[in-house]
Amino acid sequence: MASGSNKVPRHGDTRIFTGLKNKMLILKKKRTLRSRGFTLLEVVVALGMVGMLIGMILRMSRASIELSQSVVDEQSVTMERNAFFNLLKNHFEQIPGNAVVRLEPFEAGTGDVRRNLFELTFQNVPMSFNWGEVPMTAEAVQLATVVQRDGFVDVVLRFYDEQILEDSDSTGDDLAEPVAEITLIDNMFMCECEIVDGRTLEQLAAWDNNGQLPLQVKFYCRFEPSSDIIEQTFWVVPKQNPEVIFRQIMQQNPAGPQAQQGSIPPRFGVPAGGDRGGDSRGKGDVLSGGRAGSSGGNKK
Numbered sequence: 591m592a593s594g595s596n597k598v599p600r601h602g603d604t605r606i607f608t609g610l611k612n613k614m615l616i617l618k619k620k621r622t623l624r625s626r627g628f629t630l631l632e633v634v635v636a637l638g639m640v641g642m643l644i645g646m647i648l649r650m651s652r653a654s655i656e657l658s659q660s661v662v663d664e665q666s667v668t669m670e671r672n673a674f675f676n677l678l679k680n681h682f683e684q685i686p687g688n689a690v691v692r693l694e695p696f697e698a699g700t701g702d703v704r705r706n707l708f709e710l711t712f713q714n715v716p717m718s719f720n721w722g723e724v725p726m727t728a729e730a731v732q733l734a735t736v737v738q739r740d741g742f743v744d745v746v747l748r749f750y751d752e753q754i755l756e757d758s759d760s761t762g763d764d765l766a767e768p769v770a771e772i773t774l775i776d777n778m779f780m781c782e783c784e785i786v787d788g789r790t791l792e793q794l795a796a797w798d799n800n801g802q803l804p805l806q807v808k809f810y811c812r813f814e815p816s817s818d819i820i821e822q823t824f825w826v827v828p829k830q831n832p833e834v835i836f837r838q839i840m841q842q843n844p845a846g847p848q849a850q851q852g853s854i855p856p857r858f859g860v861p862a863g864g865d866r867g868g869d870s871r872g873k874g875d876v877l878s879g880g881r882a883g884s885s886g887g888n889k890k
Contacts, residue, residue: 671813674745674775675822678733681715682807687829689714690755691804693785693797703741708783708795709734710807713755726769730754735781744776780812780819803828
């Protein structure tokens with residue numbers, strides 16, 4: 591018989607022992623790996639992943655910056671164009687009745703690139719501006735298009751310190767040079783102008799009707815070669831010519847305003863040539879008495 595100290599291990603105890611042994615081997619391998627560090631392949635893979643993340647972040651940030659910059663550029667271009675059209679609108683609405691307008695079309699360009707240009711001149715239109723911190727008043731203003739070497743068109747505003755158009759007061763000087771020139775908008779693919787005659791409603795490319803203002807002024811603008819043509823119509827608000835009003839007054843009263851200084855206008859419904867009677871004399875006495883009293887008071 592076997593002694594009591596030599597016991598045969600059970601099957602369950604053998605599995606527990608085997609599990610503990612495997613766990614100890616795994617822990618030992620982990621300690622060995624930790625002490626050994628990362629391999630070169632692992633470092634390269636990690637660096638590659640970090641580089642890809644940084645590249646994606648940079649591309650996204652660059653795209654967002656470009657998008658914001660393009661939005662700002664489009665807004666600035668839109669504001670510039672709106673300011674240009676608002677300036678024209680305000681100018682045409684404020685044209686006085688005695689203004690002289692002339693539209694001259696012509697063609698210019700370099701090589702095979704030809705553009706239809708125009709010069710729209712206004713006279714007797716009051717306009718003040720500062721040039722070199724010096725206040726100046728323009729006798730005539732000209733809105734013109736100028737073609738550049740690349741074929742694009744600039745719209746400029748020229749100021750003249752003397753009259754350049756012929757009217758009832760002056761013969762004008764077509765050879766006068768502008769004292770100032772301002773570029774309103776540049777790099778337009780096309781800008782043309784037409785005038786609508788208020789009597790015939792015809793659209794005319796040239797206008798030189800002295801004493802007659804147009805009904806409308808139309809502009810046809812194309813900012814880019816691939817963009818659509820933008821048509822802008824500006825109404826010229828009709829106003830009476832002060833010179834015509836003055837002539838009518840002079841025709842009604844050829845002797846002038848001084849001819850009626852001694853006459854007393856009719857009052858209280860009494861006709862100018864009728865019998866005023868005692869009522870008129872009574873009023874005259876009151877007026878004369880009032881004057882005497884006032885002079886007497888001065889003497890006191």
